[in-house]
Amino acid sequence: MCHWSFASNFFSYHTDCSQTEKFGWLEATHLLSPATQYIRDMESIYxxxxxxxxDAQEPNGLCLTMAPKTRHMCGQLHDIITWCGIVAPFPEILHFYYDSTHIFEKLFRPCVNYMEYIKTRENGSIEHGLGDWGRDTAFGNNQANIKTAIYYRCSRYVEIMAKVLGNSIDQSRFRAWAHRITKVYNEKLLVTDKKLHPYSCCTSRNDLGSQDRNMFTQALALQFGLVPEKYITHVQSASLDRGVNVNNKISAEEIGLKYL
Structure with a gap:
């Protein structure tokens, strides 16, 4: 069943509705692309x-949530970094798995334009769009944690592209960009005062002041290397402790599950 669901996507793009809707949602590309090449050669499709x-990128630099653009999405569905941001890590997937860098030169400027667009939407962190899609409500659900982490990852991948292309100025620029995002991430989402819990932990901004410390927010920060070294064991303890508190249930959805 899984094989044929994947195969139904292979004609030209990934989609989350491989039997019916057939739209080119980049959400599905983001979630499936790191694994799909283990069952097929995906270089040409990627x-x-x-x-x-x-082709679908807007003049202001925004990459859309759907490519090819078969319909115009409005409101929150028009700009979601967890979907649109695949433009930055995708070239590195080609590089890592296929030793292919032919796409770097063509993609570098669109990636830079996208990053410059996202910078106009940030307030240090990124909080617009959808959160952990499919869990509770899609809005106000770990948005700052997910989106700022993806923002950080995008800056790192653009840095890698600049390095491969021999562009030392942009390499330094995006390295500094990533460091700035890391600093803001920890200022807003890492709690170190131990007022509510006997350890430092990551929290969401779903309910300011609650320090919800769910397992997913700990895992995300650890997976992306955003936790300062001196707090890593604290964040690990927070994740395990939260698991005990919820009867050892894993609570995450489409975006968060693979990181947890």
């Missing part, structure tokens, strides 16, 4: 998807 993303 290169084609990147061409679709560039």
């Amino acid at each position: 290169s084609k998807i990147l061409d679709d993303i560039m």
Whole structure:
């Protein structure tokens, strides 16, 4: 069943509704692309998807949530970094798995334009769009944690592209960009005062002041390397402790599950 669901996507793009809707949601590309090449050679399709993303990119730099653009999405569904942001890590997937860098030169400027667009939407962290899609409500659900982490990852991948292309100025620029995001992430989302819990932990901004410390927010920060070294064991303890508090149930959905 899984094999044929994947195969139904292989004609030209990933989609989350492989039997019915058939829209080119980049959410599905973000979630499936790191694993799909383990069952098929995906280099040509991935290169084609990147061409679709560039074709659909808006003049202000925004990469859309759907490519090819088969319909116009409004409101929160128009700009979601967890979907649109695949433009930055996708070239590195081609590099890592296929030793292919031919796409870097073509994608570098669109990636920079996207990052410069996202910078106009940030307040240090990124909090617009959807959160952990499918869990409770899609809005106000770990948005700052997910989106700021993806923002950080995008800056790192653009830094890698600049390095491969021999662009030392942009390499330094995006390294500094990533460091700034890390600093803001920890200022807003890492709690170190131990007033409510006997350890430092990551919290969401779902309910300011609650220090909810769910397992997913700890895992996300650890997986992305955003936790300062001296707090890593604290955040690990917070995740385990929270698991005990919820009867050892894993609570995450479409975006968060793979990190947890």
